[in-house]
Amino acid sequence: MKKIGLFYGSDTGTTEYVTELLLKKIKKKAHVTTYEIGEVGLLEFDDFDFLILGLSTWFDGDLQSDWEGFHDTFRRINFSGKKVAIYGVGDQIGYGEFFVDGIGILGRIVVENGGKIIGAWPTKGYDFESSVAEYLPGWFMGLAIDEDNQGEMTEPRISEWVKQIMEEFSPTNKKVAIF
Template sequence: MIAVIYGSTTGNTSDIAVKVAEMLGDENTELFDVKDVGLEIIDAFDQFIFAIPTWDYGEVQEDWEEVWEDVDLYDFSGKTVAFIGLGDQLGYAEWFVDAMGMLHDKIVAKGADVVGHWPVDGYEFDESKALTADKKSFVGLALDEDTQRDQTAERLEAWCALVKPAFL
């Protein structure tokens, strides 16, 4: 069972989390809003998809901010983890999906096995903390519901097909 954990202020990230759960199969996923459950459920799962939007100038969304320090309390050794980040690559080009990169770094430091890197092709941004070391990929699926909403469905389908074998 995959725990899909998200935080959402405007509803975009929760909508994406629901779509991912549907694409991977409701029988294989369980959805959790981080503001409702916190992180206590971490110990009950071995597979995770974390969905996090970036706010303003590279800031963590408010619900994630509430549990940010708690992430360090969990051991992710032997757990399979994937990330989805939402951001605005034109309005905030210097901080595109930074929160995804920051969460990724915290969880990797606690031993997680990460799947689901996503190519940077097709995006226009200046900087991102969510890039792999070679800067050719994001550490997870990057989505821009502000300027590239028309590409979200296709990206979601391709990314779910990419990560599904690692989870199921």
């Protein structure tokens, strides 16, 4: 069974809600240890080869407050040998020019520090202006959730993404990393 570390931050409870939905699906397939990012340091990341990161994006593309506070520490983590999946919560209508930017901000750090990003998600079905999370035209670096405008899509998207990342976390699956 895979040993996965899930690290998330939530200000209003939406990312926490999405995290709970993810955990219900993932725990059927793997052992997951969950951490709120505001309560960890560098060492917790060393315990896992498989990581899931969750956050929301605020205002003009800002990280969720706990992730913002952890940002300098996060930049020092060595992700070599780690596969990392990221999910983000955003508002594609109210903040369409910064939709789920947090995914892209964290994802680029992971790649710069030697990690492999998995869990690419299509942009089809979303209506946004731009996103740092869109690494190639038509693809986010991770799962984009918009509870404000597409809440009915949250659970189906999570179900599909969990199936996808569990396959991509497989040690024998070499072709899936997007970076």
